[in-house]
Amino acid sequence: MxxxxxxxxxxxxxxxxxxxxxxxxxxxxxxxxxxxxxxxxxxxxxxxxxxxxxxxxxxxxxxxxxxxxRTGFVFQSPTLMPWADTLSNVALPLELAGVSKTQARDRAAAALSAVGLGDRLDARPSQLSGGMAMRAALARALVTGPxxxxxxxxxxxxxxxxxxxxxxxxxxxxxxxxxxxxxxxxxxxxxxxxxxxxxxxxxxxxxxxxxxxxxxxxxxxxxxxxxxxxxxxxxxxxxxxxxxxxxxxxxxxxx
Known part of the structure; x- marks a missing residue:
């Protein structure tokens, strides 16, 4: 091991x-x-x-x-902020860690592209299917490189x-x-x-x-x-x- x-x-x-x-x-x-x-x-x-x-x-x-x-955590539900778009949801942990907003959003966009959501950056959680919302939650957990x-x-x-x-x-x-x-x-x-x-x-x-x-x-x-x-x-x-x-x-x- x-x-x-x-x-x-x-x-x-x-x-x-x-x-x-x-x-x-x-x-x-x-x-x-x-x-x-x-x-x-x-x-x-x-x-x-x-x-x-x-x-x-x-x-x-x-x-x-x-x-x-860092430790990433994905729960049973996506727990996305309903008022924010997908890009902002994924960028949040980076911004909270002190990363500049521009860099955080660039990294969040790359993470979303990696999970197949590169065309849904502006979508609100209510506009995502269950699978898409979980992809966004996975991108948010991975964006910090845990x-x-x-x-x-x-x-x-x-x-x-x-x-x-x-x-x-x-x-x-x-x-x-x-x-x-x-x-x-x-x-x-x-x-x-x-x-x-x-x-x-x-x-x-x-x-x-x-x-x-x-x-x-x-x-x-x-x-x-x-x-x-x-x-x-x-x-x-x-x-x-x-x-x-x-x-x-x-x-x-x-x-």
């Missing part, structure tokens, strides 16, 4: 009205794409917030590599064709970035996890503890018709079996 960019060690998170999550140990390597899968309530989004520094653990330690640059990109089920509300196209776009953007960001992607979809990621971590349903860590074959971007490859299908079944076991009551004592 490459150099770690972020680590959780013995992390627990106290929750109201239910047992705590953890203890959780997780390593994210620099430049890798990692998918987290687990039942609802398994702590997938909580792990993203811990990695982003948006939430502190009740116990244990969250470590980020020395010199770690070292760590966190994605919290960003494609869940989209149709299957749009989801596939966005995954291909994400692979292309990741592959051409220098340096490549580490990507942590949360999903309920096992096939999406295996196709997108280099490594899939399965979380126990109640504690959120990793109970399986499965590499995927090959490397993204994926070749044409890779979903029909037997190695892909076998990995999907292995992750699905691990997820089913993780949702069983005995998984908590075995973790």
């Amino acid at each position: 490459a150099e770690p960019i972020a680590l959780l060690r013995g992390v627990t998170v106290d929750l109201v009205g239910r047992p705590p999550l953890g203890p959780i140990d997780l390593t994210v390597a620099r430049g890798e794409i990692l998918a987290l899968v687990g039942a609802s309530g398994a702590g997938k989004s909580t792990i993203l917030r811990l990695l982003a520094g948006l939430q502190q653990p009740s116990a244990g330690k969250v470590s980020r590599a020395a010199g770690l640059g 070292d760590l990109l966190l994605l919290d089920e960003p494609f869940a509300a989209l149709d299957s064709v749009t989801r596939r196209r966005l995954i291909e776009d994400l692979h292309a953007l990741w592959a051409t970035a220098d340096p490549r960001p580490a990507v942590v992607f949360v999903t309920h979809d096992v096939e999406e996890a295996v196709y997108l990621a280099q490594r899939v971590v399965v979380l126990a349903a109640t504690t959120g503890r990793p109970v399986a860590d499965l590499p995927t074959p090959g490397a993204p971007p994926r070749p044409d018709r890779w979903r029909a490859d037997p190695a892909y299908r076998q990995t999907v079944e292995a992750v699905a079996d691990a997820l089913e076991a993780a949702m069983a009551p005995q998984a908590e004592t075995a973790a």
Whole structure:
């Protein structure tokens, strides 16, 4: 595994009205794409917030590599400012970081072109389809050149064709970035996890503890018709079996 960019060690998170999550140990390597899968309530989004520094653990330690640059975060909804055009939405994090307005807008326009929205710079969020709005949110997360990109089920509300196209776009953007960001992607979809990621971590349903860590074959971007490859299908079944076991009551004592 490459150099770690972020680590959780013995992390627990106290929750109201239910047992705590953890203890959780997780390593994210620099430049890798990692998918987290687990039942609802398994702590997938909580792990993203811990990695982003948006939430502190009740116990244990969250470590980020020395010199770690910016962290991009894409949520389940695009969270674009409805009163601003697409270009202004994507330029915002640069302007907040002190980049001049002209340079910020130039970089935002380039980021939007990279996700296929170069002709929608003046559009308001209400004028964008769901897939377009998520592309804009992805451009906004990538425009600062993050070292760590966190994605919290960003494609869940989209149709299957749009989801596939966005995954291909994400692979292309990741592959051409220098340096490549580490990507942590949360999903309920096992096939999406295996196709997108280099490594899939399965979380126990109640504690959120990793109970399986499965590499995927090959490397993204994926070749044409890779979903029909037997190695892909076998990995999907292995992750699905691990997820089913993780949702069983005995998984908590075995973790």
